[in-house]
Amino acid sequence: MLQSYTEYVKRYGIAELVFRGPSEGNPFAEQWVKGTMAGQAEEKRAEGFYDGNGVYKLRFMPSCEGTYEITAVTSWGDEAKVTVEVSAADENCHGPVRVANTYHFAYDDGKEYYPCGTTCYVWELQSKETQEKTYESLAASPFNKIRFCVFPKHYVYNLKEPAQYPFEIRENSPWSPSDFETEKLEKAPRNMFGGIDAMIENPDEVWDYTRPNPSYFEHIENTIVRLGTMGIQADLILFHPYDRWGYSRMNLEQQNFYLRYVVNRFSAYHNVWWAMANEFDLFRWKPVSEWESNAETVCRQDPYRHLRSIHNCMTMYDHSRGWITHCSLQRIDLYRTAENVEIWRPQYGKPCVLDEIAYEGNLPFGWGNISGEEMTRRFWEAYTRGGYGQHGETYENENGVIWWSHGGELRGGSPARIQFLLDIMEENGGYMEPLPAFFDETCCTNGASHPRKDCIMYYFGANRPCRRPFHMPEGQEFDVEVIDTWNMTITPAGRHSEEFTIDMPSRPYMAVRLVKVK
Template identity: 30%
Template sequence: MKYSKQVEQWDIFEIELQFSNLGGNPFRDIWLQATFKIGDEFKRVNGFYDGGTTWRIRFMPETTGNYRFQIHSNVDRFNGLEGHFTSTMPSEGNHGPVQVNGVHFNYADGTPFFVMGTTAYAWTYRPEEVRLRTLESFAKYGFNKIRMLVFPKYYRGLLMDVNVDYDPPVFPFAGKPNEFDFQTLVPEYFRNFEERVMDLMRLGIEADVILFHPYDTWGIDSGMRQADDLFYVNYLISRLAAYRNVWWSLANEYDISSTPEGMFCSRTDRKDWDLIGTTIKSNDPHGHPISVHNLPMRHIYPDRDWLSHVSIQHPDTYTLLSELKHHYKKPIVNDEYQYEGNIKDEWGNSDGATTLFRHWLSAMAGCYASHGEVFKVDGNETDLFWSYGGTLIGDSAPRLKFMKEILESCAYQDMNRDWANTDGHHYFALNRGIDEYLFFCRYDLPGKGFWFGSYDGSRPEYDVIVYDAWNCIEKDRLTVKEIEANHLLPIKAWTVYRLKRKKMQM
């Protein structure tokens, strides 16, 4: 038995075990579990087979101090093994896993987490040179949540304008396409995936791990039965739950299906999503966020106890998101509002201005969103960032980084929709009472301005920062007074005003 005697809080503690007398199917026939205790608290964690003669148990210590563990197994060599280790203070940049905080998200240490997502579904199995450029793009533009599939992706689009068809170096299951043994996994495939999760963790980026999807030519999604689904999900939990940056997404477009004749249709029962969601919530010892993503014209998943937040696909990033936040009373993330790109399909041909506007609207609704980019370069219909990563080239990415910096400078989680300064088309507003305002202008509206303050005769003063959201610059700083300054904050395209009330001088 090998393990480290010390690990920092919210990092990965791993026990490695060796056993050579395999026989049968080691994934199915051998089980092991460890109980971790600190004080009066304990957690049980399942181990997994990692190929060859190796089993592993992974655990994420959620507090500092001295832990003890004991292993239970149907293998005598493992059963009853004990040990201990120390969890130390987290290092700089380690804020712990992201957790739900009302209709927002915080890290475990209480630091607010503002979702700025993007999409690279199948970047994990591309060559190293592509992966490095992908990670560089994520970091360069401040993206902190990546939507990524576990299984490989095949897709041609409705108009046959894209060709996403790379085979991975190895497949996740033993056998060959359309003849897989779903009870025998290939550790090499999952090892590569978790290494990509670790790449993201080192950059402080969340991995939104998508468990199932219908875009498949290899017979994976269509071939797996319910027992296979649960077997795979539990294996993935045992491998990945100790990574603090993991989120679980049950599916990309869970409500896509097909008729017996192979025709596209929409159904909600392709798999038992409630069973899968409940299984994850019950078996993930560290309680990572869980969601499920839908077709834009069909079924947003109904509220469930296992659903930590709502992940949707729809181009309405303001009104719909506001309604959903009111209905679910959970964080709302519009994970796909159509991508910036130049392909023929409508989901991938938005311009940069539309993309940026939609993302700003999600924030002005008090919600969150994920970006994506689908540019064919020199006619290349395969190497598209939205699937395989690479280098981001669109107009929106640098502007979204600037947007995130503005919003993170505000008390965003304490702000609410300011209806008095929102017309739903030209301009939008958030406020924190009368102490702080954020005004976003999309279009010019000459002769109009904003109203703010107490209107009790005290005429409070405000420090104002004026931003140009398109050119990514701070344009001005000024001090203004309630009512008297209405004309000083004109409604001009792509202008953002951040106002903070000055403290009263005693």
């Protein structure tokens, strides 16, 4: 029976139908609801999900204004036909992010999107106080995307049990949460990555993977909604290998059952991205064919074509595969990270998002102790080479709450400098494309794509020139600015043409912007 539905919704909002249906047996596996949303400009088909207590939900995201008709059918014989009126989107809602101009991004309504993300792996599974602090920190930060896991994470600094689990525990389970008491895990031996190899021996005896916990997924759903109101993309990591509970050991049928539930539940939210895995190559027991099957499930269940990626540790996935919309990349070298964008862009022909370029912090591990200056440098290197840097922070502290995994409070020096870069990116306008440059600089331009600024950016990284000669085409004049990317200053250096020299302060992390005089 149709219990309720959304009569009025804004563009890119959620049109939801709620049904009352069977609760006996296993409704997650034995029942279904399906529907079609049709308007003048689009038609979408979607599947619903069971939300517990006899409640089933079917969700759509209209991407146009006007009148839509939704028809729905259920496995137990109920049918429904309703009309939904769609009004203009909220001022700050521009719809899902898409790939644009091969190597870049734009929202569904055409507004350009410059991904400036951060990583907080299981922040949504922390205490309510820590979660609220994370929201506060995000609101004051430059970050418009956040990567986080659907499943809880087991790793160094991550030994607490989550408040709830994604699946029901079977009756007569041989395991209980007390088996993973923190003091026991603290004594467990560390592996080469700083993690702890501890796992439930037979996960199938513990978890009923055909019975997701609606409360667990509702919490993640509420997180997605709140991030959306803040203009932040939720880059959901669907699988990861840092796992003591056994979720990473699901068989292919269990994996795809879980994916159908997650995609049916979350795909109607405009700010969702699908990250198939964090460090897929650490799933040494999982063949590529399973990842491809997972991707097929996500593509089939998602009528909105949200962005899709898969992330590496040391071995690259084949990002040229058709289901992958953009490259989600981790460094595979101690130093070269953003520098490799010039290799990956032509190799894959897709946007390059450097989702893990090491973390600003002070941990004992090499992946978690670069300086704020180095993090900022990697962002500028990525930007001028045609890619997008992404942030992470790992400062050990007295309360044990580390941004990279728990969220909480930002402590580093790079976020303010990343905001400075983002402001410059938006001021430049238009997507920047790399230009050939000398061996001791990187260079990019937006050509004539912006109505106000036609500019060229030079970045010198760790080099410290006292002055810099320029050789520009005859007949062109430029207003020149010297940019200190760490001290966040922009100093005018006059109007020049053809051959000229600009005085520099002999400091690292400097850039020069040439704005063509029109």
